[in-house]
Amino acid sequence: MHDFIINASIQIVPIVQDRHPYEWVDEAIAIIQQSGIIYEVGPFSTVLEGRYDEVMRVIGDVNEHLYRKGCAEWISNLQIQIRSEGDITGSEKTKKFS
Structure with missing residues (x-):
């Protein structure tokens, strides 16, 4: 795949009864935080931004x-936006709302 910046969102939905599902989600977010990738935690998903290989990793x-x-x-719900000929950033998509 190319080396441009992409956006992705990941939502983890634990189907468990051993502990509160948020505890599993917190661990998932910790992995993202430790990765060094650009991210934004939201109430329903976490948005990731980086090179294709970095985000997929x-x-x-x-x-x-x-x-x-x-x-x-x-369940891992994913959305991935890829632009064939260049970067696609979150700020590009949301700057008109700032």
């Missing part, structure tokens, strides 16, 4: 973490 790291820590089941 973080998404994979979140899912791998949940698996390794024993989360019984979860």
Whole structure:
């Protein structure tokens, strides 16, 4: 894939009863925070911004973490926006609302 900046959102929906689902979500967000990638936590999902490979690696790291820590089941809802000929940034898409 190209080396342009992309946007993605990830929403983790734990299907668990062993502990409160927010605890699993908090762990997922910690993985994103530790990645060094640009991110923004929202009430329904976390938006990621970075090079394609970086963003996809973080998404994979979140899912791998949940698996390794024993989360019984979860849904990863993803949205990914890719522009073939250049960067696509969150600020570009939202600057008219600032």
